[in-house]
Amino acid sequence: MANEILAEQISGEYKYGFVTDIEADNAPKGLNEDIIRFISKKKNEPEWMLEYRLKAFKYWQTLEEPHWAHVSYTKPNFQDIIYYSAPKPKVQLNSLDEVDPELLKTFEKLGISIEEQKRLSGVESRIAVDIVMDSVSVKTTFKETLSEKGIIFCSFGEAVQEHPELVKKYMGSVVPYTDNFYAALNSAVFTDGSFCYIPKGVRCPMELSTYFRINASGTGQFERTLIIADEDAYVSYLEGCTAPMRDENQLHAAVVEIVTHKNAEVKYSTVQNWYPGDKNGKGGIFNFVTKRGICLEDNSKISWTQVETGSAVTWKYPSVILKGDNSVGEFYSVAVTNNYQQADTGTKMMHLGKNTRSTIISKGISAGFSNNSYRGLVRIAKGASNARNFSQCDSLLLGDKCGAHTFPYIEIKDKSAIVEHEATTSKIGEDQLFYCKSRGIDNEKAIGLIVNGYCKEVLNKLPMEFAVEAQKLLAVSLEGSVG
Amino acid sequence: METITKVNTIKDKLIAEFESSKGSLFGDLSIREQALEAFSKQGIPNRKSEEYKYVNMELALKGEFLFSSSKKLSAKQIESSQFLKDAIVVVIENGKFNSEHSKINSLPQGLQVFNISDAISNDAFKKHYSKYSDVNLDPFIALNTAMSIGGVFIHVAKSAVVETPIHIIHLTSVSENTFLNSRNLIVVDENAQATIVESYEIIDSKAKSFNNAVTEIIVEANAIVDHYKIQDERDFGHLVCTTQSIQKKKSVFTTHTFTLSGLLVRNNLNMVLDDEFIESHLNGLYLTNGSQVVDNHTLVDHRKPNCNSNQLYKGIIEEKSSATFNGKIYVRKDAQKTNAFQSNKNILLSDDGTINTKPQLEIYADDVKCSHGTSTGKLDEDKIFYLRARGLSEASAKKLLMHAFASEVVGTIKIEALREYVEAKISKRFE
Numbered sequence: 001m002a003n004e005i006l007a008e009q010i011s012g013e014y015k016y017g018f019v020t021d022i023e024a025d026n027a028p029k030g031l032n033e034d035i036i037r038f039i040s041k042k043k044n045e046p047e048w049m050l051e052y053r054l055k056a057f058k059y060w061q062t063l064e065e066p067h068w069a070h071v072s073y074t075k076p077n078f079q080d081i082i083y084y085s086a087p088k089p090k091v092q093l094n095s096l097d098e099v100d101p102e103l104l105k106t107f108e109k110l111g112i113s114i115e116e117q118k119r120l121s122g123v124e125s126r127i128a129v130d131i132v133m134d135s136v137s138v139k140t141t142f143k144e145t146l147s148e149k150g151i152i153f154c155s156f157g158e159a160v161q162e163h164p165e166l167v168k169k170y171m172g173s174v175v176p177y178t179d180n181f182y183a184a185l186n187s188a189v190f191t192d193g194s195f196c197y198i199p200k201g202v203r204c205p206m207e208l209s210t211y212f213r214i215n216a217s218g219t220g221q222f223e224r225t226l227i228i229a230d231e232d233a234y235v236s237y238l239e240g241c242t243a244p245m246r247d248e249n250q251l252h253a254a255v256v257e258i259v260t261h262k263n264a265e266v267k268y269s270t271v272q273n274w275y276p277g278d279k280n281g282k283g284g285i286f287n288f289v290t291k292r293g294i295c296l297e298d299n300s301k302i303s304w305t306q307v308e309t310g311s312a313v314t315w316k317y318p319s320v321i322l323k324g325d326n327s328v329g330e331f332y333s334v335a336v337t338n339n340y341q342q343a344d345t346g347t348k349m350m351h352l353g354k355n356t357r358s359t360i361i362s363k364g365i366s367a368g369f370s371n372n373s374y375r376g377l378v379r380i381a382k383g384a385s386n387a388r389n390f391s392q393c394d395s396l397l398l399g400d401k402c403g404a405h406t407f408p409y410i411e412i413k414d415k416s417a418i419v420e421h422e423a424t425t426s427k428i429g430e431d432q433l434f435y436c437k438s439r440g441i442d443n444e445k446a447i448g449l450i451v452n453g454y455c456k457e458v459l460n461k462l463p464m465e466f467a468v469e470a471q472k473l474l475a476v477s478l479e480g481s482v483g
Numbered sequence: 484m485e486t487i488t489k490v491n492t493i494k495d496k497l498i499a500e501f502e503s504s505k506g507s508l509f510g511d512l513s514i515r516e517q518a519l520e521a522f523s524k525q526g527i528p529n530r531k532s533e534e535y536k537y538v539n540m541e542l543a544l545k546g547e548f549l550f551s552s553s554k555k556l557s558a559k560q561i562e563s564s565q566f567l568k569d570a571i572v573v574v575i576e577n578g579k580f581n582s583e584h585s586k587i588n589s590l591p592q593g594l595q596v597f598n599i600s601d602a603i604s605n606d607a608f609k610k611h612y613s614k615y616s617d618v619n620l621d622p623f624i625a626l627n628t629a630m631s632i633g634g635v636f637i638h639v640a641k642s643a644v645v646e647t648p649i650h651i652i653h654l655t656s657v658s659e660n661t662f663l664n665s666r667n668l669i670v671v672d673e674n675a676q677a678t679i680v681e682s683y684e685i686i687d688s689k690a691k692s693f694n695n696a697v698t699e700i701i702v703e704a705n706a707i708v709d710h711y712k713i714q715d716e717r718d719f720g721h722l723v724c725t726t727q728s729i730q731k732k733k734s735v736f737t738t739h740t741f742t743l744s745g746l747l748v749r750n751n752l753n754m755v756l757d758d759e760f761i762e763s764h765l766n767g768l769y770l771t772n773g774s775q776v777v778d779n780h781t782l783v784d785h786r787k788p789n790c791n792s793n794q795l796y797k798g799i800i801e802e803k804s805s806a807t808f809n810g811k812i813y814v815r816k817d818a819q820k821t822n823a824f825q826s827n828k829n830i831l832l833s834d835d836g837t838i839n840t841k842p843q844l845e846i847y848a849d850d851v852k853c854s855h856g857t858s859t860g861k862l863d864e865d866k867i868f869y870l871r872a873r874g875l876s877e878a879s880a881k882k883l884l885m886h887a888f889a890s891e892v893v894g895t896i897k898i899e900a901l902r903e904y905v906e907a908k909i910s911k912r913f914e
Binding site: 401423426 | 533816819829831832833834835836837838839840841842843844845846847848849850851852853854855856857858859860861
């Protein structure tokens with residue numbers, strides 16, 4: 001019985017697997033200095049930006065692809081990727097009416113109805129969305145409303161043009177291009193992304209959101225997000241990702257940087273649902289992302305929340321550098337892998353300031369033939385007195401062909417630190433299932449209930465709009481996976 | 484030893500040494516040559532290699548080394564290391580079996596003790612020697628397999644119950660820088676029982692010693708083995724200590740590692756649970772000070788269903804020392820109904836000390852209960868306050884708490900004389 005449900009579920013189609021028929025403006029395949037100059041020229045970038053890219057490219061050429069993660073895949077051929085693909089009808093847009101209707105349909109399919117949001121702009125609860133399709137930011141909503149408060153929320157390309165001093169000051173300050181292989185690659189070839197600056201004392205009145213979509217085939221998506229919260233500022237930022245179904249593996253290598261100043265707080269939530277490949281493990285996105293935030297000054301806070309259900313191979317570690325005294329870092333994660341998906345994800349908490357605190361809650365769920373690893377680092381530097389960390393990483397195994405792994409690194413150099421780490425691995429208890437079933441809840445719903453309960457700690461941290469989506473995603477990814 | 488060609492790296496030196504001395508080494512040369520090949524592939528690990536991230540082996544192996552030592556200890560010096568009064572004593576002096584000082588003349592029934600280089604034609608030896616410690620897994624295992632100069636082979640026959648502990652005393656005493664490779668093989672047959680104590684000490688040594696020791700322990704079906712390692716190489720010994728165990732059906736193997744001193748101590752504990760209904764316990768205590776580096780690696784490989792493993796490692800870190808615990812529980816696809824637990828607790832008492840812990844789970848079976856927990860902190864202020872309110876000085880309150888912390892591990896020692904010995908060592912240390 002259970003196997004039937006499982007089979008049915010696994011064969012369930014990826015909901016976001018459509019391709020939008022929009023003509024794209026592509027760069028030729030391959031990577032060399034000319035391509036970088038081409039991208040830079042396309043983006044009409046100033047000289048310093050091009051120099052930065054070229055420096056990064058030079059450095060990237062000296063690097064070797066890392067292979068320490070607990071994942072196996074065929075290396076992407078970096079000369080076989082299109083590094084620039086822009087939806088073609090890109091003229092200056094003044095209103096939504098001028099946007100290509102095909103594009104709007106795409107967003108409707110994705111469940112982001114820009115039109116509706118425009119109409120409801122008087123309503124209290126809203127989300128400002130920046131949509132990045134094939135590496136290029138297509139439309140940012142609610143820009144005017146935000147600018148009244150002095151908030152800058154725009155595409156990265158625009159920020160380079162209009163706020164070069166901010167971009168110059170902060171870009172690469174958290175993730176320098178020398179950081180790792182994919183960060184260097186991204187620094188060289190990034191095409192667009194989101195930029196967000198919250199000025200002093202401003203509490204952003206709405207959730208800011210970026211929606212990433214890979215559309216064209218053979219492309220890689222390399223976007224860059226930079227969020228700066230000045231003193232006493234607050235922002236909650238959402239990120240969503242989808243991609244069409246393709247037989248080939250597409251590469252997504254993004255960089256996200258967050259900087260918080262005194263008393264500022266940034267909450268970054270991700271629902272990652274890139275195409276995970278089919279049930280035989282063919283196709284799917286390689287998601288190699290560098291995400292890092294720095295609590296630059298005292299009393300600031302950065303919180304990462306992620307729900308990872310997509311991608312063939314995921315490799316990401318949203319991190320926090322706790323530099324300011326009394327700063328707080330948080331990481332809440334649910335990672336689900338099914339079929340032949342592989343995920344190696346976790347976080348790094350670097351305690352440098354005094355009285356810094358961090359919390360890590362990671363819930364891994366693996367089903368099918370998948371492998372799900374938690375890899376995390378907690379480092380308490382010398383002099384980071386009274387640092388406190390609590391980590392909990394639980395794994396749930398559904399089926400006997402999957403794997404769940406935990407690789408925590410804990411490095412402590414201060415005697416006043418208190419660090420705790422706990423991890424468990426188990427399956428859904430027969431008694432739990434029996435309890436639910438004896439109360440008339442069928443097998444499938446019972447599993448849904450138990451899994452949702454298991455992830456509750458993390459799902460609770462998501463903003464309302466996302467929490468609903470995340471719960472649905474979990475149900476879709478897992479229903480009937482055990483029996 | 485004369486230097487014929489100019490060799491640059493430590494690796495080259497070791498390979499050259501093997502080539503020049505291989506004719507005089509005991510046992511099957513093909514095993515040694517295979518191991519050397521595995522070593523030359525791996526080389527001496529540097530700080531970039533994941534498994535040796537926190538110990539600087541390149542630094543420890545810098546300079547010139549001899550590969551054996553002719554220095555002899557007096558009977559009196561050796562006797563001072565025999566802290567177990569009623570034990571069967573085996574002395575390994577500078578990596579070689581010392582028959583003169585070993586007390587193996589009247590052994591209990593079923594127990595055989597050989598100089599390992601005399602055991603090469605023994606059937607049990609041939610069956611098990613170098614079959615389980617994987618030369619491709621670790622360069623030090625490979626190096627030891629290639630270059631071992633001596634050691635002991637212990638065989639406990641079927642159904643023999645050896646009640647007297649067997650005490651293997653590893654003594655190092657060198658007058659020039661020396662790199663020693665010693666190798667022990669312990670085979671405990673079906674339904675047999677044995678208690679093995681291995682101690683590592685340096686006596687009257689004037690130069691740097693690097694001891695690379697491998698002990699393989701085979702625990703056959705229904706056998707029960709208790710194994711203890713007491714490492715006390717003061718503040719200048721370098722010790723890489725690999726224990727490889729393999730267990731068969733319904734066997735019970737308990738191993739304890741007490742690291743009391745040593746400049747650099749690396750323990751590799753590889754346990755294979757190769758059948759059903761096996762029980763394994765791993766206990767460890769490390770007390771570090773000065774500029775000591777202690778690195779404990781454990782790998783518990785659950786290959787078959789219905790087995791239990793339990794790990795408890797505790798450490799107290801003082802001064803500029805650094806301690807690492809890296810434990811891996813590996814549950815294979817078929818190993819359903821596995822219960823595997825791991826706990827690592829540390830107390831850091833100085834601002835210059837470092838603790839690195841990496842408790843890992845790698846699990847491929849779904850019907851398992853596995854957990855690990857680790858915590859690191861200082862001594863509990865509330866507890867100190869409680870004791871001080873009852874009239875204890877701060878120093879003695881701390882001492883009491885450290886004793887209590889260590890006693891969880893010390894309490895697992897089943898031999899009373901050994902427990903007293905370790906307790907006395909710890910008390911002295913905390914003074």
